[in-house]
Amino acid sequence: MAPVEVVRGFVRDVRSGAHPELADRYMAAAVAAHQIVSESEVTVVRTPADYSEHVRDFRRMFGHFELRIEEMIADGDRVYVRWHQTGHHLASLDGEQPTGKTLIEVSSAVYRVSAGRIVEYWIQTDRKGLELQLARSATR
Template sequence: MDQAKRIVTDFFEDVRSGKNLSAAYEFMHERVIAHQVQSENEYTIERSPKDYIAHVKEMQELYGEFQLEIQEIVADENKVYVRWKQIGHTAAGKQVIQIASAVYLVAQGKISEYWIQIDRKGLELQSN
């Protein structure tokens, strides 16, 4: 497996899964550009490893200790495409499934930028 694909795979298995949040510092540059789409509105934010850890903790608070499964991962040099399925539960015990995909740019051995799309409306409908 090439280096970029291994970095992103390990990032998902350790950090995005919530299993080893402190590893965010190993896999992410101090400043990561995150391109996001929400309700067809594209916007960009910056995330640090600390911000990303808080983001995953927020998901854990909303959906408990969720399961994360990489459904597809494809690498082309320093860009890695990942599609995943996340299954969690609301406080009332209702199952919530998130399907999302992103392209990660790996530079100098760490994630430096990503482009992500998530079905947020689907999450909203399931959470109600």
């Protein structure tokens, strides 16, 4: 399967929250996950089981959210994806009380695929945008 098809299936089936249990279909046994935030870069190793739980955590925080792919670009073994995730504030994200209000998270990631599996990715999330939405929700 072409890298773009692997990533498309992964985002559609797993990252979307629809079927997190299918992570092992798209991910290698150990995936280097580079989480890029403005202050620093952290790399963690994700297994398919760990990633499935990570997505279940998103569902606990945002409910059954909608993930809409805005852009997908493939170049060799790398695939760039930018998405909007829309859900509801159902659990504390940074110590605040859940409001139930709509939250939109904008993220992008570059996935590296080898032998039909995701082996590495770099992800960036608009944390400031999420912080501003949480602040607005708290004042209303």
